[in-house]
Amino acid sequence: MSSTHNTSPRAPTFMDEVINHTPGDNRLANCIQCGTCGGSCPSGADMEHTPRALFQMIKGGFREMVLRSNTPWYCVSCYYCTSRCPQNIHITDVMYTLKRMALKEGYYRESSASEAPAFSSTFIDYVENYGRSFELGLATRYLLRYNPMGMVQMAGMGMGMLRRGRMDLIPTRIKGINQLKAILGKAKTLGGEV
Amino acid sequence: MSANSKPKFAMYWGASCGGCEVAVLNTHEKILDIDANFDVVFWPVAMDAKYKDVEAMEDESILVTFYNGGIRTSENEHLAKLLRRKSKILVAFGSCASEGCIPGLANLYSKNELFNTVYAQRDGCSTVNPENIRPQQNWDAPEGSIQIPEFYSILRPINQVVDVDYYLPGCPPESERIAEVVDLVIQVIRGEAALPPKGSVIGAGASTVCDECKRSRNVKTIKKFVRIQDFMPDPSMCLLEQGIVCNGPATRSGCGALCPSAGAVCIGCYGVAEGVIDYGARMLSAVSSVIDSRNEKEIEKIIEGIPDPAGMFYRFSLASSLLGASKSAWHDKE
Amino acid sequence: MIEPRIGVYVCHCGTNIAGVVDVAEVSKWASEHLKGRGVVISRDYKFMCSSLGQELIEKDIKEYRLNRVVVAACSPHLHEATFRTATKSAGLNPYLTEMVSIREQDSWVHTDKIAATNKAKAMISGGVERVRYHEPLEPLHVPIHPATLVVGGGIAGIQAVLELADAGQKVYLVEREPSIGGHMAQFDKTFPTLDCSACILTPKMVSVGKHPNVELFTWSEVTNVEGYVGNFTVNIHKKARFVKEDICTGCSICQEKCPKKVIDDVFEAGLGYRKAVYTPFAQAIPNYPVIDKENCTYFQKGTCRACEKLCPTKAIDFTQEDQDISIQVGNIILATGYDLFDSRRIPQYGYARLANVFTSLEFERLSNSAGPTGGKVVLRDGVTEPKTVGIVHCVGSRDKNYNNYCSAICCMQSLKFAHLVEERTGAEVYNFYIDIRTPAKDYDEFYQRVLEEGTIFIRGKVAEVTDAARMAGEEGKIIIQVEDTLMGKQRRIPVDMVILSAGLEPRRDAKAVAKLFGISCSSAGWVIEKHPKLDPIATMTDGIFIAGCMQGPKDIPASVAQGAAAAARVLGRIQQKEIALEPIRATVNETQCSGCRICNNMCPYNAILFHEDRAVSEVNPALCQGCGTCIAACPAGAISGTGFSNEQVMAQIEGLLLLNLEAEPA
Amino acid sequence: MEEQQQFEPKIIGFTCNWCSYRAADLAGISRTKYPPNVRLIRLMCSGRLDPTFVFKAFSSGADGVLISGCHPGDCHYVDQNYKTMRRFALMEKMLVQMGFEQGRIKLVWASAGEGLQFAEAVTGMVETVRKLGPLDWHIRGQSNGHLTKELLLKEDVV
Amino acid sequence: MKYGYYPGCSLERNAAAYNVSTMAIAEPLGIEFNEIDDWNCCGATEYTSIDLLAAYALIARNLALAEQLPDNGKLVAPCSACFLNLTKVAHQLEEEETLADKVNLALAEGKLHYTPGSIQVYHLLEVIFNDVGLDNLAKKVVKPLKGLRIAPYYGCMIVRPGYQRTFDNPEHPTSLDSIMNALGAFVVDFPMKANCCGGHMTQISQPVALEMLRRLLKNAADYRADIIVTLCPMCQLNLDAYQENVNAYFKTDYHIPTLYFTQLIGIAMGIPAEQLGIGKELVDARPALAKIGIEVPSEESVPEKKKHPKESLPMPTMSKED
DSSP, X not given: OOOOOOOSSSOOOHHHHHHHTSXXXXXXXXXXXXXXXXXXXXXXXXXXXXXXHHHHHHHHTOHHHHHHOSHHHHOOOOOHHHHHOTTOOOHHHHHHHHHHHHHHHTGGGGSTTTTHHHHHHHHHHHHHHHSSOOHXXXXXXXXXXXXXXXXXXXXXXXXXXXXXXXXOSSOOOOTTHHHHHHHHHHHHHTTSOO | OOGGGSOEEEEEEXXXXXXXXXXXXXXXXXXXXXXXXXXXXEOTTTSOOOHHHHHHSOTTOEEEEEEESBEEEHHHHHHHHHHHHHEEEEEEEHHHHHHOHHHHHGGGSOHHHHHHHHHOTTTOSSOOOTTOOOXXXXXXXXXXXXXXXXXXXXXXXXXXXXXXXXXXXXSSOOHHHHHHHHHHHHHHHTTSSOOOOTTOBOSSOSSBGGGTOOSBOOOOOBSOOBOGXXXXXXXXXXXXXXXXXXXXXXXXXXXXXXXXXXXXXXXXXXXXXXXXXXXXXXXXXXXXXXXXXXXXXXXXXXXXXXXXXHHHHSTTTGGGSSSOSOXXXXXXXX | OOOOOEEEEEEOTTHHHHTTSOHHHHHHHHHHHTXXXXXXXXXXXXXXXXXXXXHXXXXXXXXXXXXXXXXXXXXXXXXXXXXXXXXXXXXXXXXXXXXXXXXXXXXXXXXXXXXXXXXXXXHXXXXXXXXXXXXXXXXXXXXXXXXXXXXXXXXXHHHHHHHHHHTTOOEEEEOSXXXXXXXXXXXXXXXXXXXXXXXXXXXXXXXXXXXXXXXXXXXXXXXXXXXXXXXXXXXXXXXXXXXXXXXXXXXXXXXXXXXXXXXXXXXXXXXXXXXXXXXXXXXXSSOSOEEOTTTOHHHHHSOOOHHHHHOTTOOBOTTOOXXXXXXXXXXXXXXXXXXXXXXXXXXXXXXXTSTTEEEHHHHHHHHOTTSTTTTOOOOTTSSOOOSEEEEEEEESSSOTTSOOSOOSXXXXXXXXXXXXXXXXXXXXXXXXXXXXXOOSTTHHHHHHHHHHTTOEEEESOOOEEEOOOOSTXXXXXXXXXXXXXXXXXXXXXXXXXXXXXXXXXXXXXXXXXXXHHTOOBOSSSOBOOSBTTTBTTBOSXXXXXXXXXXXXXXXXXXXXXXXXXXXXXXXXXXXXSEEEEOOOOEEEOTTTOOOOOSGGXXXXXXXXXXXXXXXXEEEOTTTOOOOOHHHXXXXXXXXXXXXXXXXXXXHHHHHHTTTTOOOOOO | OHHHHHOOOOEEEEEETTTHHHHHHHHHHTTOOOOTTEEEEEESOGGGOOHHHHHHHHHTTOSEEEEEXXXXXXXXXXXXXXXXXXXXXXXXXXXXXXXXXXXXXXXEEOXXXXXXXXXXXXXXXXXXXXXXXXXXXXXXXXXXXXXXXXXHHHHHHO | OEEEEOOOHHXXXXXXXXXXXXXXXXXXXXXXXXXXXXXXXXXXTTGGGTOHXXXXXXXXXXXXXXXXXXXTTEEEESSHHHHHHHHHHHHHHHHXXXXXXXXXXXXXXXXXXXXXXXOEEXXXXXXXXXXXXXXXXXXXXXXXXXXXXXXEEOOSTXXXXXXXXXXXXXXXXXXXXXXXXXXXXXXXXXXXXXXXXXXXXXXXXXXXXXXXXXXXXXXXXXXTOSEEEESOHHHHHHHHHTHHHHHHHHTOOOOOOEEEHHHHHHHHTTOOGGGGTTTOSSSOOHHHHHTBTBXXXXXXXXXXXXXXXXXXXXXXXXXXXX
C-alpha cells in the first residue's frame, strides 16, 4: 500500500481506513472542499450527498452516515471528478472503496440504493461461474429478484435485443474456469484489500 | 685514516628492481668519494653482509642509509625497522621507497590475484606449474623447517612503516642528483653545510617537469586523446596539447625533463610536486578539466582515449595515494 | 599555526533546532570530545542571533582569549554576517568564524532525534576542524558604477526608475513593448478604491519619458550581461522602429491611414484591433509609433508605403536597422512582470469555443473607456448587453492540474468586475469562488460593498461551462455547472456572459531571463529571492534586484512598494560608492607554477593571465570571482584559494567523519 | 543480512554555494524529510571540487560521496560546472577500476529552487549505498589512517 | 501492425456488430489482431465494488495471458470499460510492488504470472487514430459520408483518467472528430461528447439513467445529428436500446441511431452494410444512412454559426492550444 498517509502513532481514523483501502497515492486527505467533484458529477443531482460532502463526513468520522449514503452506488465511473479535481484526489477509486466497505459492514442495506450491490453481485456470480458476463441472465435474474416492475418495462427492449441476436439464451463458459476460480479464490483469501 | 673512524654508510633494497643501485654506480667517480668519505658497512648488492652483523651494530651507529624499494614482505619491514634503528639519517631512496613505484601498482590486485598471475598454470603469464604449487611460509623438510618471509597483501612506501628523514625521488634518481646529495652529506660532515629540514625532498626541484621542458606551451583544449605510438607528434610542441597524456605538469622537476625532450611522455617517476597530497588526483583533474566538450556522452567518448586511468595517473604513486590500493587488495585477508 | 582556542555555540532557535536536536547534549559533547582539537568553551543558547547571544560570543572571545568561533545554528546564508560582526566587535577578524547549519540541514529535515543529534555533533566536529585553518581576511572593495538598469516598464519598474532618477541617479529603462505602462495601462479601474488606472499611471509614465536622468529603450530587449556587482556591462538590442524618433511628432496620422488592420493580442488582449504601424494606446510613452514588420504590407508585399507618403514630418524610415547598444551599470533591477494564464488550457470552461466566455484581461479592455467598446460591457457580438454574468474565480490557480499557487489578485479583481458589471449594465452577477481572499487594507470593505450591491456569491469551484441546454431556461444561454458547496447541491446557472478570472503565470521566457542575469527561478518560474521574508527584493546574485510580479503574483500596491524598495536598496549601494566583497580569491604560487597553462582557460572572467617571459600564470584578484575551479585544476598544486583552501576542506572532511577524536585510554 | 539492515552509510556531500546548497536550504525551509546519512560541505562552486577531496572522503571512512552543483548551463560562474562534469566522468571511471561499485559516487544537478529534487536525490543515494554495504576504506587505509581501533569503536557511538 | 486483442464480453453478443465491423476493417487497414486465448470478463465496473484484489486478479489473468502473446506487449480493447480496467490495473501493478506481489500470488494459483510493465493497453480508437493515421484512412475512403451530420460520442472511459497514457484531451477530445472528418462526414461540435451515458445506472436507478440519456439525446438532437457515433458497447447499448424508454419516460420522440465508429469507417471504405452488423441496432440507422450523397448543409444554415454583425469583437482562436 503506497499511501504515505498516517505514519503517526495515533489510532487510524475512519479517513485513514478509507485511504489505506484505496490503491495509489489517493490524496484524499488533501481535499479542500471546492466542490469540483460535486459539480462535475453527472448523477450528482440525485446523490444524497455530493462527493465533496461525503469527504468532509469521512474526515469527521461519520462512518455510518457515509456508508449508508447512496452516493458511491450512484457513481457511474465517468472519472470527471478524478480528472478535474484540483488536488488530484482519486475520487472514483475512493467511491469503489466506500462501496466495498459498505458491503462489508452491511450499511448499504439502509441506503436508498439498497438493491445496487445486488446487481453487482449478480453480475459477479456469472463472472465467477462462467468467466464471462451474461446480459440476459443478468437482466432477468436481477430484475425478477429485485425489480419485477422493471422486468416488465424492460421486456420490450429485451425482445428487441433477442430478435437482433444481441442477447444469448445460455451463457458462454471459458475453458479455464477452474483456473480462474482458483485465482479468485486465492485473491479473496489475501484480504481482499490492498 | 682508519676505516672505522669514517662515518658509516649503508644501502639496502626492499621491494625494488635494483635500478637504484645501478644509478648510484652511474655516479662514476663519485663512488670513489663515497668510499673515501664513508665506511660502507652494509650494501648487499655491492658487498657480502649478514643481517646479524647489522643487528650487532650499535643503534644510530650508521650515519646515512639509502633505503630503496618499498615494503612488500615481512623481511622488507624487518630490515627497514632495523636500519632505522641503526641509522642517524634514513633516506627513502628512489620512487619505490618514497611512494611505492611500479611494484606499488600491484596494489590494484589482491594477493590472490597476484599469485594466480604468477603461479597458476591457467592464468599465469609464463609459469609452467601443473601442480599449481604455491609458496608456503613454513615448510617442514626432513632437514628441519624453513620459514620464508610473509608476503603482505599490499605494498607500502617505507614512511608508512618507519620514520623517514629525507626523500630522494626518481625511478631511478638521476645520477647527478645522487652526486649532489652525496656532496651535500660530505659537506655536512665537514661542517660546511647544514642539513635541510627533516622530511624534505632532496635531489629534486620545487616545481614540475614542465618547468624544465623545452617544448612550446599554449592554452590547452583536448578533443581526443591519442597514444604516442599512434602518430608522429610535433617535436617542438607540448605533448599534452597534442592529446598525449604527459604527466609532466604534475611531476616534480629534477630529472631535466629527459623523456619529453626525447619525444616520450613524462610518466611521472619523480612523484608529486611540493605540498601535493595525491598525485593521481592532480593529474586526473588537470587532464579532464581541459577536455573540449560540454556533452556528457561526448565526454565519455573522449575519455575512452584513457583506457587505464589508474595505471596512467598512479604509475608510481598508487601505494602512497589516498586510496592506496584497490578494494580487492584492501579487503584481502592480512 | 598558532594554538587554536575555539568557542562552540549551539543555537536552540527556539524549538526549531532544540525540538529535534538535543542541543545541550551536543554542546556538552563538543566541550568534552573536541577539547583536544582546541575547543575551550562550548555553550548552547536559545537564540544565538539575538543581541544577548551575540554578546555571549563577544564576552567569551575576550574572557577565554578565543581565536576561532563556531556557531551551530541556521544556514550561513541567513546569519553568517551577523556572527562575523559579533566576532569583529570583539576584536577578532570576522573571517575566523564558521557557521554550521544544524537547522536547514538537520533539525528541519530529520525526524529521528538521536540520529539528528549525532549528525549535529559530526557537523560541528567538521566545523571545528575547518575553522582551525581559517585565516584572518580583509574584504575586497570594488567601486559601484552609479548608473542603474531597470528591465520592464510596468508599474513596478516605473516606480523604481522614478525613485532612482528623482534621487539624481542615471537610470536606463528597457521595455520590450513599444510603450511602457505594462498591464496596469490595460486596466480601467483599480481595486479597492476604483480610481481610474490611466489617471494615476499616466503622470508617472510621462515623468519617466521626460526625466533628464532616464534613458528609455522601448521596443528593446537585453541580450547579454557581463561583469558583477558594481560594474555590469549590458548589451541592449533595440529593434528598428522604422520611425525617426527625433522627427516624429506623434500626430498618429500614419496610424489612421495605415490600411492594415491587425488583431491586437498584446495591449487589447485580442479583443481589439490596431494597425500595422501603431502606438499601443493613446497615452503611450514614448508616443511615436512602431511598424510591425510581420504585418506591414510594404515589408510583406513591397508596396503601400501609405504611412511614408502621408507623414507630415517624413518621419517614416523603412531603412532603419536594429541596433545593439552596450551600457555600463552598477546595479540591475528586474521587473518583467507576469503573463496571464491561458484559459484555453481548461477546455471545460469553454474559452475560445463559446463566444461569450471572456478572460479577465479581455474584460479589463471591455470595461475600459479607451477600449474597443468604449467601456460598454457587451457580449462578443458587440451590441447586446448581458442580463446575467458569471465570474469564475481561481481559473488555473490553486489547481494541481495547472498552477498550485494562489494568484493573489483574482478575488479582488473578480469583485471589481462584479461591481463594474453591476454599475454598467445592472446585470445580475454571480461570483463562483472557493475562498474569498481579501487580506489587505480596505479589501474586505470592498467585498462588503459588492455584497450590498447584490452580487450573488456561490461557494464552489466551477465544474464546467457549457452551451448544452438541458432544461427550460437554459436554451441559448451559457450554463455554469457547479456544486453550491454551502447547500451541498449541484446547480446549473444559465448566464449570458462568463468572465474567467485567470491566474498569473511567470513570463513564458522567465527561465531564459533568469539565466541571462544569472539568477534562479522556482520550478514554477517565479524568481527566487535572497530571503522569502527578510529580503524579497534581492536575489542571490549580488547587484541584481527584483520587483513586482516577477517575484510572485501581487497587486499594484505591493508592486509599487517593491519597485521603491529595490530602488532604495540600489541608492544605498550607490551612496557607499564601493561595496565590500567576500575575500574569496585564488592566488598562484610562482615558485611552484611551471607554466603548464592548464589553468589558463579555466576562468570565465579571464582573470588568469600567463607571463610568457617568466613562464608563470597569475590570477588577477580584481577579476577573480573565487569559484576555485582553477585551484582544483592545477596539476602542480600551485594555486591556492582563500576561504575554501584545501586544508580547510580536507580538515572538514576528517571532522565530519570524526577522525579527529582522540582515542580514550583503554 | 541482519547487519545489512542495520547499516547506516556515511555520505559526504559537496554542494555549490549558489544552487545545490540553497536547494538544501530550501529542503529545510520547506521541511522536506530525507535520511540523516549525508553530511554536506559547502564549496563556492562545484568547479572547486578537487578529486583529492573525494578520495580523501573515501579513505577517511565515507561510504559514498555526493557531488552537486547548478544545472549545466546555469552555473553561477558561467560554465564551471562543465569542468565538474568532465572531472566526474574520469574520476568515476578510475574509481570503478579501483573496485568501487557504481553508485558510491553520484553527481546531482539541483537548482536553488529544487529542494524537493535534492532531498529525493539524497534519499535515493542513501538507499543505493545502504544496499552496497560499508566501504571500510579507512580501516585498511592505514596509509593515511589518523585512526586507531578505539576510535572506530567510539565512532559507532556517535 | 500486430496487436494482442481483447474483445470483451459485450462484443461477443450485444455488441457483436462492433466486433464484426472491427474485424472487417482491420485487414484492409493493415491491422493484425491476435485474440487472447480464453480471455475472461474484465469485471466491468462491478467487481471492484465488491472485492478489490479479486477484481485485480480477474483482470490480471487477461494481462498474464496477453503477456504470452507474441505482440510486443501491445494489447487492444475496443470496449472502453474493458480498456479502462485493463489499462488501470496494468498501470497500478506497475506503480505498486506490494499490490503486484499479491496479485501474482493469486495468479500463481492458476500457474500464471504477470510481469508489471510488460503490457501497454490501447483502445481501438488510439490504434486507428495514431497507428493507422488519418492520411492512410482517408486513402481508403471510397464512399465519403458526405451529408451525414455526425455527433461524435466518446463517453468517459477512453479519455479519462488516462492511466498509462492520456492520448486525447479528457474534456474536449477531438480524435474521433477528425476520423469522421477524414471519412467526409459533417461533424457537429457535440458539447456532450465526453459526458457519461449512465453506465450501469440503468440497472440501479432508471430515472437517473434515463435523465442522463435524455440530456445526450437532446443535445445531439439540438445539433441536428443524424447519427451518434460511439466507440463503447455500453454507450451504444444505453443510447440505442434505452432510447424508447427515454421517449416513454419523458414523452419525447427521439430517433437517433447509434453506430460504432468502426461501422461508419467500414461503410466509407465501401464494405457492404450487412458485413458491418448494420441492422443490429434497435433505433434503425438506415433512414439516416440513406441520406448519404445528399449535399452538405451550407455553413449559413447551421444555427450555431451565424454571421457576426460588424460591431462584433474578435473571437479568440483555439490556435494557442497545443
